[in-house]
Amino acid sequence: MKAITFHGVGDVRVQDVAEPKVVDPTDVVLKITTSAVCGSDLHQYHGRGGALVQTGAVMGHEFMGTVEDLGPGVKQVRRGDRVIVPFSVSAVTASGASAGSPPSARRPAAPCSAGDSATSGAAARPSGSACPSPITSASACRWR
Amino acid sequence: MTDHDAIFLGDILSTGYFCAENGGIRPGDNVAVFGAGPVGLLAMQSAQLFGPTRLFAVDRVDYRLKLAEELGAEPVSLDRGDPAEQLRGLTGGRGPDVVLECVGHETPFTQAIQSVRAGGTVASVGVYVESSLSFPAREAFFKDLTLKMGICNARNYMAPLLPLVRVGKLRPSRIITHTMGLGEAPKGYAIFDRKEDRAIKVMLKP
Numbered sequence: 001m002k003a004i005t006f007h008g009v010g011d012v013r014v015q016d017v018a019e020p021k022v023v024d025p026t027d028v029v030l031k032i033t034t035s036a037v038c039g040s041d042l043h044q045y046h047g048r049g050g051a052l053v054q055t056g057a058v059m060g061h062e063f064m065g066t067v068e069d070l071g072p073g074v075k076q077v078r079r080g081d082r083v084i085v086p087f088s089v090s091a092v093t094a095s096g097a098s099a100g101s102p103p104s105a106r107r108p109a110a111p112c113s114a115g116d117s118a119t120s121g122a123a124a125r126p127s128g129s130a131c132p133s134p135i136t137s138a139s140a141c142r143w144r
Numbered sequence: 145m146t147d148h149d150a151i152f153l154g155d156i157l158s159t160g161y162f163c164a165e166n167g168g169i170r171p172g173d174n175v176a177v178f179g180a181g182p183v184g185l186l187a188m189q190s191a192q193l194f195g196p197t198r199l200f201a202v203d204r205v206d207y208r209l210k211l212a213e214e215l216g217a218e219p220v221s222l223d224r225g226d227p228a229e230q231l232r233g234l235t236g237g238r239g240p241d242v243v244l245e246c247v248g249h250e251t252p253f254t255q256a257i258q259s260v261r262a263g264g265t266v267a268s269v270g271v272y273v274e275s276s277l278s279f280p281a282r283e284a285f286f287k288d289l290t291l292k293m294g295i296c297n298a299r300n301y302m303a304p305l306l307p308l309v310r311v312g313k314l315r316p317s318r319i320i321t322h323t324m325g326l327g328e329a330p331k332g333y334a335i336f337d338r339k340e341d342r343a344i345k346v347m348l349k350p
Contacts, residue, residue, distance in 0.1 A: 002350070004329045010337070012330050034147035037329075037336050037346040038155060039181055040271045045333055048273055059333075064151045086298035087155035 004059040009047040012059055025073030030065035030083065038062045038087075061087045148323075148347065149309050152186065152316040157309070158301035159269050160186030160246070164194060166267035166292040167242040171195035176231050176240040177217065178256050180208035182345050183269060184246035185319045188217050191244065193313065200240065202227045202255075207342040215318065228258035235261075245270055245293075250277040257284050257291075268293035323347040 003017040020029050041059055044052045067081045077083055152158075160183050169175055175196040177184050180203035191199055201212030202220045209219035220230050232239050239261035245252055248270020256266045257280050266289060284291070308314045321344045324332055332346040 002326055004326070004333075004348075010334070012333050014327050014329055032350050034151050035326075035348045035350075036151060037332050037348070039183060041333070042337055043271065043273060045337060059329075062151060062155045064147055064154065084150055084154045084302055086158070086302060 005055075006044060006053055006057045006059055007055055010045060012045065015056075017058065022069050022071045025071040027071045028067055028074055028077065028083075029069040030063075030085070031068045032063050032065040033082075034065075035060055035063035145310060146317070148317040148320055149315075150306075151347075152182075153302040153305055153309065154298055156183050157186045157190075157305060157314065157316045158298035159183050159296040160188075161190040161301055161305055161314075162294075162296035163187045163244045163246060163267050163269040164190035166265075166269075166294075167191070167194075167244050168265050168267075168290070169194035169196055169242050172197050173241040174198045174200070174235050174238075175242045175244065176200040176202055176220070176227075176256075176259055177212075177244045177246060178202045178227070178252040179246035179270065180205065180212040180217075181246065182319050184244070185212060185215060185344070186314075186316055187244045187246050187269070188212060188215050189314050189316070189318075191242075192216060193308070196242075198235070200231060200234065202231075202252075205339055208339075208344060211319065211344065226258075227255050231259045239264065241265070242267070244268075248272045250274060250279070253277065254279055257287075257289065260287065260289065262287045263289075265290040265292070267291075269296060271295075319345045320347055321345055323349065326350050 001017060001019055002014050004012050005015045005017070007013055022029060038061060043049050044059060047053050064084045067077050067079050067083060070077065070079065164187055167175065169191055173196045175191050177188050177191065177200065180201045188199060188201060199217045200220050201209055201217035202222065203209050204222040209221060213219050220227055224230060239259055241261055241264050243256040243260045243264065243266045245256040245266060245268035252270065253268060256268065260266050305314065309316060321342060322332060324346065326348050329348055332348060335341045335343040336346050
């Protein structure tokens, strides 16, 4: 599939990258229908962002799409659901907190930039990737 | 609902709303938003849900200030001098009750503190590159300033804000200026970065 990748300051290219797949039980693979360029992507574009500015790193974190595949631990969304994905990751399963919990009951959000193909044709969120925490299924907001 | 109405719930709309909420805006307040980029413009839309009397947009880029004006804000151009002074002039010498900082650099952060009225609130969602920065601590102290800043946990805002988008009380797609294929992404990044072709929000289609 195609993805926008980083190659140097002000140098991003559209390249073929590996197809994403479910690795962990809480992974979801989306078929991206729309993505966008965010102001905070410009930090990466300007070469600021640690691991995210390595050659070939995939750009982007604003995207949405439909669920193509999912791990057995994913309960909140089903194949074919249209979902919005938050740019940030919160460890809801680790703390036991839910969406309605007060801030004190949840861990701070961690930025989830790029890790996997956010601006490409598909996205997965395997926990071992550049994404600091996996997006759990609870992170996807299901809607009709 | 189209993708263009929905997608920003995952990041910049939730962030803009979070900023307005952190500002603690009460009906009748005067509110200034620093930065008329995508987050600032959505913070302006969100701020209006809380009933401000006047809303000011502070930026340097004319075409972005123009859209801010279309969204109901009064433009304050940085090219016309110190924004704190301009904002005091526009609010009877008092300064805005709430300032929303949507840029994320030392200068607008400092200007936000200098602009807000005594006892007012500064809420900041700009993404800071600096690991530390200086700010007018003495002024903040003697103003009895309230400061809130942070990265939005968008997951908590997506579901509650979705109905507001659905009924048109929030219109995030208004900020979209370009929609292009994924193959044109390098151009999309370039025009957004350089503020060329009146770019505000660039959408990509696979």
